[in-house]
Amino acid sequence: MKSGVRRLAAVVSVAFIILMAYLTYIQAYAGEKLYLSPLNPRLTLVEKNTQRGTIYDRAGRVLASTTGVEGSFRRQYPYGAATAAVVGYVSERYGNSGLEASRAGDLLGLNGWQRFINEGSRLTGEIARGNDLHLTLDAEWQQLAANLLAGRRGAVVAIEPRTGAVRVLASSPTFDPNYLEEQWEEINAPQAGSPLLNRAVQGLYPPGSILKLVTAAAALEADPGILHRRYYCPGCLEVEGWQLTCPRAHGEIDFQGAVKQSCNVTFASLALETGAERFKEAAARFGFGRSQDFDLPLELSQVPEQMDANMLAESSIGQGEVLATPLQMALVTAAIANRGIMMQPYLVAGISSAEGQPVWQYRFRPLKIVAGAEVVAALTEAMVVTVNEGTATAAALPGVQVAAKTGSAQNPGGAAHAWLVAFAPADDPQLAVAVVVENAGSGGVVAAPIAREIMAAALRR
Amino acid sequence: MLLWPSLILVAGYAYITVFGSTDLDWQPAYALTLLLAGFWGVHYILRATQHEGNQYLLPLAAVLTALGLTFLFRLDSGLAYRQIIWTMLGLLVLLIVTLGFRDYQQLEQYPYLFLSLGLFFLVITLLLGTRVGGAVRWLSLGSFQLQPVEAVKVLMVMYLAGYLSDRRELLVHGAGLHTWGPMIAVIIVAMLLLVMQRDLGSALILLATFLAMLYLAAGRLRYVIIGGGLFALGAAQAFVFYPYLRTRIEIWLNPWADYYGAGYQIVQALIALGSGGIVGTGLGLGYSHLIPAVATDFIFITMAEEMGLLGSLGIIMLYLILALQGFRIAFNAPEEKGVLLAGGLTILITIQALVIMAGVSKLLPLTGVTLPFISYGGSSLIISYLTLGFLLNVSAAGRRVNL
Numbered sequence: 057m058k059s060g061v062r063r064l065a066a067v068v069s070v071a072f073i074i075l076m077a078y079l080t081y082i083q084a085y086a087g088e089k090l091y092l093s094p095l096n097p098r099l100t101l102v103e104k105n106t107q108r109g110t111i112y113d114r115a116g117r118v119l120a121s122t123t124g125v126e127g128s129f130r131r132q133y134p135y136g137a138a139t140a141a142v143v144g145y146v147s148e149r150y151g152n153s154g155l156e157a158s159r160a161g162d163l164l165g166l167n168g169w170q171r172f173i174n175e176g177s178r179l180t181g182e183i184a185r186g187n188d189l190h191l192t193l194d195a196e197w198q199q200l201a202a203n204l205l206a207g208r209r210g211a212v213v214a215i216e217p218r219t220g221a222v223r224v225l226a227s228s229p230t231f232d233p234n235y236l237e238e239q240w241e242e243i244n245a246p247q248a249g250s251p252l253l254n255r256a257v258q259g260l261y262p263p264g265s266i267l268k269l270v271t272a273a274a275a276l277e278a279d280p281g282i283l284h285r286r287y288y289c290p291g292c293l294e295v296e297g298w299q300l301t302c303p304r305a306h307g308e309i310d311f312q313g314a315v316k317q318s319c320n321v322t323f324a325s326l327a328l329e330t331g332a333e334r335f336k337e338a339a340a341r342f343g344f345g346r347s348q349d350f351d352l353p354l355e356l357s358q359v360p361e362q363m364d365a366n367m368l369a370e371s372s373i374g375q376g377e378v379l380a381t382p383l384q385m386a387l388v389t390a391a392i393a394n395r396g397i398m399m400q401p402y403l404v405a406g407i408s409s410a411e412g413q414p415v416w417q418y419r420f421r422p423l424k425i426v427a428g429a430e431v432v433a434a435l436t437e438a439m440v441v442t443v444n445e446g447t448a449t450a451a452a453l454p455g456v457q458v459a460a461k462t463g464s465a466q467n468p469g470g471a472a473h474a475w476l477v478a479f480a481p482a483d484d485p486q487l488a489v490a491v492v493v494e495n496a497g498s499g500g501v502v503a504a505p506i507a508r509e510i511m512a513a514a515l516r517r
Numbered sequence: 518m519l520l521w522p523s524l525i526l527v528a529g530y531a532y533i534t535v536f537g538s539t540d541l542d543w544q545p546a547y548a549l550t551l552l553l554a555g556f557w558g559v560h561y562i563l564r565a566t567q568h569e570g571n572q573y574l575l576p577l578a579a580v581l582t583a584l585g586l587t588f589l590f591r592l593d594s595g596l597a598y599r600q601i602i603w604t605m606l607g608l609l610v611l612l613i614v615t616l617g618f619r620d621y622q623q624l625e626q627y628p629y630l631f632l633s634l635g636l637f638f639l640v641i642t643l644l645l646g647t648r649v650g651g652a653v654r655w656l657s658l659g660s661f662q663l664q665p666v667e668a669v670k671v672l673m674v675m676y677l678a679g680y681l682s683d684r685r686e687l688l689v690h691g692a693g694l695h696t697w698g699p700m701i702a703v704i705i706v707a708m709l710l711l712v713m714q715r716d717l718g719s720a721l722i723l724l725a726t727f728l729a730m731l732y733l734a735a736g737r738l739r740y741v742i743i744g745g746g747l748f749a750l751g752a753a754q755a756f757v758f759y760p761y762l763r764t765r766i767e768i769w770l771n772p773w774a775d776y777y778g779a780g781y782q783i784v785q786a787l788i789a790l791g792s793g794g795i796v797g798t799g800l801g802l803g804y805s806h807l808i809p810a811v812a813t814d815f816i817f818i819t820m821a822e823e824m825g826l827l828g829s830l831g832i833i834m835l836y837l838i839l840a841l842q843g844f845r846i847a848f849n850a851p852e853e854k855g856v857l858l859a860g861g862l863t864i865l866i867t868i869q870a871l872v873i874m875a876g877v878s879k880l881l882p883l884t885g886v887t888l889p890f891i892s893y894g895g896s897s898l899i900i901s902y903l904t905l906g907f908l909l910n911v912s913a914a915g916r917r918v919n920l
Contacts, residue, residue, distance in 0.1 A: 057733060057734075057736065057853065057856055058848055058856075059736075060732055060733045060736050060860075061733065061844055061847045061848045061856060061860055062844075062848070063732075064729055064732070064733065064844065064860065064864065065840070065841060065844035068837075068840050068844070068864070068867055068868075068871075069837060069840070069841070071871055072833055072834075072836065072837040072840070072867075072871065074880075075833055075871060075874060075875055075878075075880060076830055076833050076834075078875075078878065078880045079790070079821070079826065079829050079830065079833070079878060080826060080830070082787065082790050082791065082878060082879075083790050083791065083793055083794060083795065083821065083825065083826040083829065084794070084795050084826050086791060087790070087791040087792070087793070087794045087795075088791065088794075089791065090787055090788050090790065090791025090792070091788065091791045091792045091794070093784075093788055093791075095776055095784060095785070095788060096788045096792065097785075097804060097807060098788075098792055098804045101804070
């Protein structure tokens with residue numbers, strides 16, 4: 057009986073020690089993340105007596121700044137609606153979004169020791185001030201993208217392939233964060249088209265023919281010999297009783313021709329040859345179905361888990377259940393532009409204190425290798441031909457070789473979504489762009505000029 | 518050792534006079550004097566009557582109650598006022614138990630009396646109880662509300678201590694249905710009644726206490742495993758029949774999925790824990806008063822936010838010391854009844870503290886029970902001091918035998 061008491065005491069002690077270890081984890085380790093949760097009502101109090109840090113673009117242009125004195129701070133956004141998709145908003149009534157939400161800890165100076173230093177300065181009567189963010193975004197290109205998208209629904213994402221720096225991330229329709237509270241009713245009206253939805257990172261679209269880049273990579277990895285084979289397109293292909301069609305019969309065609317003309321029949325046959333497993337593996341390498349670190353909340357791009365021949369044929373041309381965000385397709389393009397190396401995309405290049413001292417600096421890093429050098433070279437060549445004599449001639453720039461792929465994605469909502477992904481210059485890529493315009497028809501007609509304008513602005517420097 | 522709780526009370530009083538609202542309709546100074554007199558008075562009375570009980574228990578309880586009072590005052594001075602009255606009544610009950618019923622062995626001759634009382638309380642709560650937030654736990658007597666379940670748990674321990682020690686020999690050798698039957702039936706009926714009141718926390722605590730006492734009496738781990746297995750079966754059944762149980766588990770697994778609805782309480786509790794960090798925000802500077810039931814079940818959250826990790830670990834350690842002292846008393850008890858009574862009561866009080874502290878911090882699914890000695894509530898506090906009284910009596914008996 058006495059030994060029983062001993063054992064019980066041991067069991068109870070162990071239970072208490074587990075509780076202590078768990079609380080240490082929650083309060084000391086996970087504490088900061090919990091504290092910075094947008095659901096924390098304490099942050100509203102901090103917001104009232106802290107001057108939020110300034111947000112700069114990559115050239116030092118102000119995207120968001122706080123003016124006024126304690127008690128009546130006012131947050132101003134000089135670029136207004138154009139940068140709203142990235143910067144977001146701060147509202148006592150409606151909460152936060154964008155970087156204002158995800159980087160609240162930095163902007164309010166609540167990370168690490170800073171929080172205690174700020175507590176201290178509050179006690180001495182000074183106004184606590186948060187840290188400044190320095191973004192990779194280019195405000196002028198962003199403004200240009202916003203202008204080009206104005207009046208349409210869609211998104212533009214532009215990435216520097218070598219580093220993963222996000223230069224443009226625009227979504228349309230958008231809203232003006234300077235007048236969020238005044239215009240809240242209009243913004244949320246059904247006819248407004250959800251301006252608060254960031255289509256660039258949360259819009260899931262069927263990618264249509266631009267997904268053929270992924271299909272091609274899968275097929276080329278499996279068999280490089282297909283580059284030299286010839287195919288025949290009779291205008292349609294029957295897969296298990298289901299018909300897949302091309303706009304017209306392409307007749308005899310090679311790999312480059314199939315990319316250039318965006319031939320559905322050839323790509324479906326290539327995918328069927330390659331098999332569902334290899335196709336899924338390639339999609340996963342390019343980032344489909346993989347969660348990713350990013351400063352804005354992402355929707356997950358996806359290809360179906362289980363695919364019969366029918367679904368595989370559909371998926372290979374970016375239809376069916378395949379869904380992708382514009383950011384995802386920009387990453388695919390940037391990875392091809394960067395010799396098959398996908399870089400971690402990032403928005404915040406650095407953080408500095410109120411006094412201008414650098415606090416933190418981003419170091420760009422590769423995410424993964426998505427395809428081999430020969431595969432990437434073949435894809436680039438095919439994309440160049442597509443611009444020079446294929447579906448993407450509207451993306452061509454004088455004096456600069458552009459590489460591109462168009463897409464016109466069928467969807468239940470009406471006319472096809474117009475897609476274009478491109479990078480330029482083809483031999484030394486400086487910028488990779490993905491453009492989608494909802495229900496606007498042909499990618500080569502609607503999306504290509506938008507991408508062209510942005511690349512032109514970027515390469516004019 | 519009573520110096521520590523006294524210091525906490527004085528510090529709490531200083532806090533009140535510096536920061537507190539001045540328009541109280543009661544005098545904190547008198548309350549302070551009353552509490553100090555109460556704790557020291559009980560101490561000297563026990564000493565004067567040569568009650569040789571454990572020296573640590575009263576100071577430990579006093580520290581916990583003093584901390585609880587300080588935080589209750591910070592949350593709601595009205596609650597603190599009533600809690601002070603409950604504390605004094607609790608100390609009175611402690612005195613009655615330690616002076617009037619010092620010979621616990623005599624009490625343990627009537628296990629069926631405790632059993633009947635316990636089941637009676639459960640049944641009338643179920644029949645006449647008031648429904649608060651889905652649970653039928655309260656018994657209203659005029660403007661007065663009781664939570665009989667607190668008493669029921671102690672009564673069941675007293676019954677089990679008597680019953681198990683009488684039949685210990687039989688249990689060790691396996692025994693038949695006539696030995697096991699009544700006891701198992703009683704436990705099942707009690708648990709069913711508790712589940713019908715939707716007091717899952719108390720049902721669980723009662724079961725854990727029963728299994729622990731059974732292990733103490735029979736010394737067979739097998740029984741505990743069989744008991745636990747049967748319970749798991751029962752729980753699986755309940756899971757199928759009670760949809761609210763399923764919601765509980767879902768909230769536990771992912772409170773963030775429904776943070777404005779069912780998950781609100783636990784999400785805000787976690788945020789409060791995180792906001793407290795290591796050193797805490799300081800007394801009165803936290804922001805946990807928005808959490809529902811913060812003065813009762815969730816008071817640990819306020820303490821952990823405002824005293825930080827250091828404070829929350831401190832509180833857990835106080836309960837751990839209380840548990841170890843309780844087990845020491847059981848270990849030194851002169852005979853079986855004492856071992857079972859002290860062991861059972863110790864398990865009862867520490868498991869309850871563990872269940873609620875782990876519940877509010879999402880280590881275990883949340884079940885609403887009070888934090889002994891700290892949470893606001895007369896029934897809980899008085900019964901906690903009653904338990905303390907019995908533990909003191911068993912320890913005094915052990916001391917006398919060992920001398």
